[in-house]
Amino acid sequence: MATSPALDQAASERLAVGFDGQLISPGDGGYDEARKVYNAMIDRRPGLIARCADAADVARAVDFARREGVLASIRGGGHNAGGLGVCDDGLVIDLSPMRNIEVDSDRGTVRVQGGATWGEVDRATHEHGLAVPCGIISTTGVGGLTLGGGIGHLSRRYGLAIDSLLAVDMVLADGSTVTASEDQNEDLFWAVRGGGGNFGAVTEFLFRGNPVDTVLAGPMFWPLEQTEEVLRFYDQFIADAPRDVNGFFAFLTVPPGDPFPPELHLRKVCGVVWSCTGDLEQADEALQPARELGPPLLDGVQQVPFPDMQSAFDAVYPPGLQWYWRADFVDELPDEAIAAHAQYGAELPSMHSTMHLYPIDGAVHDVGADDTAFAYRDSRWAEVIVGVDPDPANASAITEWTKRYWDALHPYSAGGAYVNFLMHDEGTDRVKATYGGNYDRLVEVKQRYDPANLFRVNQNIAPS
Numbered sequence: 242m243a244t245s246p247a248l249d250q251a252a253s254e255r256l257a258v259g260f261d262g263q264l265i266s267p268g269d270g271g272y273d274e275a276r277k278v279y280n281a282m283i284d285r286r287p288g289l290i291a292r293c294a295d296a297a298d299v300a301r302a303v304d305f306a307r308r309e310g311v312l313a314s315i316r317g318g319g320h321n322a323g324g325l326g327v328c329d330d331g332l333v334i335d336l337s338p339m340r341n342i343e344v345d346s347d348r349g350t351v352r353v354q355g356g357a358t359w360g361e362v363d364r365a366t367h368e369h370g371l372a373v374p375c376g377i378i379s380t381t382g383v384g385g386l387t388l389g390g391g392i393g394h395l396s397r398r399y400g401l402a403i404d405s406l407l408a409v410d411m412v413l414a415d416g417s418t419v420t421a422s423e424d425q426n427e428d429l430f431w432a433v434r435g436g437g438g439n440f441g442a443v444t445e446f447l448f449r450g451n452p453v454d455t456v457l458a459g460p461m462f463w464p465l466e467q468t469e470e471v472l473r474f475y476d477q478f479i480a481d482a483p484r485d486v487n488g489f490f491a492f493l494t495v496p497p498g499d500p501f502p503p504e505l506h507l508r509k510v511c512g513v514v515w516s517c518t519g520d521l522e523q524a525d526e527a528l529q530p531a532r533e534l535g536p537p538l539l540d541g542v543q544q545v546p547f548p549d550m551q552s553a554f555d556a557v558y559p560p561g562l563q564w565y566w567r568a569d570f571v572d573e574l575p576d577e578a579i580a581a582h583a584q585y586g587a588e589l590p591s592m593h594s595t596m597h598l599y600p601i602d603g604a605v606h607d608v609g610a611d612d613t614a615f616a617y618r619d620s621r622w623a624e625v626i627v628g629v630d631p632d633p634a635n636a637s638a639i640t641e642w643t644k645r646y647w648d649a650l651h652p653y654s655a656g657g658a659y660v661n662f663l664m665h666d667e668g669t670d671r672v673k674a675t676y677g678g679n680y681d682r683l684v685e686v687k688q689r690y691d692p693a694n695l696f697r698v699n700q701n702i703a704p705s
């Protein structure tokens with residue numbers, strides 16, 4: 242694909258003036274590596290990749306994109322399944338070299354640069370007995386995950402990632418640098434807590450660290466034949482469970498290696514992946530009803546340092562696999578939905594494919610639906626159906642299964658989906674459904690801060 246006319250050699254030389262990071266053009270050594278993202282189904286060819294060294298570089302790159310009128314994407318961890326960190330022909334404003342993390346243990350806060358990944362944050366905070374709510378894979382970027390909301394092992398106890406967010410430093414579309422918090426640029430702070438990368442490039446996040454050290458965590462698996470029983474139990478159990486007990490329901494294929502017993506290798510199962518904080522003896526007792534449900538095929542629950550839990554799936558899901566997913570928020574699990582889950586869960590099309598129901602209750606419900614841009618505060622789960630396989634030849638098979646599964650379950654959903662689980666091509670109506678009653682206010686904030694829609698390689702909220 243041809244380089245966009247605006248990004249010829251001369252344009253690249255104009256951006257190079259005063260730029261401290263690295264500029265990579267098509268044809269340069271390292272170009273193919275630099276344009277790769279986590280999902281190997283995405284194959285975009287940017288006209289220029291600006292690997293920013295610091296906030297001043299980000300401001301230069303944003304200024305350049307605006308002045309030259311070129312398409313620009315912002316790249317954090319590169320994990321977005323729809324590949325929204327990269328664009329064809331345009332400029333990638335790549336924050337991945339910006340990964341500094343500073344923990345202030347006296348204040349209990351952590352300052353994170355916009356290109357860091359969660360594993361790096363976890364390792365830094367764990368030394369101080371703290372953690373920030375994050376996702377379930379440690380290689381995911383702090384940038385994209387946080388700006389969409391951030392759902393994971395600590396959600397029931399400490400809420401979404403945005404519920405621990407105290408402030409952001411960001412570069413706006415006009416090239417200016419601002420701080421947004423509860424008492425500075427409040428409208429912007431409201432919008433970035435769920436509104437994604439629509440409002441600017443976040444160069445630094447300031448989070449509250451929450452007391453988390455060793456957790457009681459790991460999976461319990463049951464035979465697929467027990468799916469309906471396990472789902473009904475899980476529905477009731479998680480509604481009544483103490484906030485320290487987090488557990489997401491999953492269909493999966495047991496990986497063929499340690500620490501799983503050989504007799505389970507490659508067996509399709511249903512299960513719950515637990516992660517409990519607080520008093521771990523009490524948490525173990527709280528999990529007893531799950532064990533009594535019928536002895537699990539595997540009870541892998543054990544005490545582990547939180548960073549180990551948060552990186553437990555990394556080896557199964559390295560970068561470079563084919564990914565296609567579909568999602569919804571879910572308020573209830575009627576019998577018909579449970580039956581459909583049992584049917585499609587039994588048809589997992591590959592070893593890596595999966596379906597997760599992440600609880601978003603507990604502390605997530607303490608925040609009002611319009612207190613931040615994340616609208617589905619009173620929903621119960623974020624459901625994500627994920628087709629994954631290493632082989633590009635299986636891309637259509639995993640995509641088809643994902644779509645059929647989603648079509649069957651969507652009628653039982655709450656309507657919208659978690660914005661970070663949308664693919665890149667689901668359309669404006671899906672983005673609107675995701676923000677519900679908050680959409681119009683997001684449009685107003687977008688109009689104020691990015692009226693020309695410079696930041697549009699995202700789940701776009703167009704200005705009015």
Ligand SMILES: Cc1cc2nc3c(=O)[nH]c(=O)nc-3n(C[C@H](O)[C@H](O)[C@H](O)COP(=O)(O)OP(=O)(O)OC[C@H]3O[C@@H](n4cnc5c(N)ncnc54)[C@H](O)[C@@H]3O)c2cc1C
Pocket residue numbers: 278279314315316317318319320321322324325326327336355356375376377378381382383384385386387388389390391392393437438439441442443444558661662698699700
């Ligand atoms: C394997 C896997 C597991 C996941 N698990 C979870 C999970 O447990 N919980 C969860 O909530 N989500 C999860 N996600 C979804 C994840 O939150 C999104 O994919 C998110 O977009 C990834 O952020 P990133 O920075 O890595 O992505 P990128 O691809 O770099 O960027 C994605 C989008 O975020 C924006 N963005 C990124 N950084 C910045 C920044 N600094 N400033 C402004 N905008 C920025 C960009 O506009 C871009 O549109 C998972 C994704 C994968 C692939």
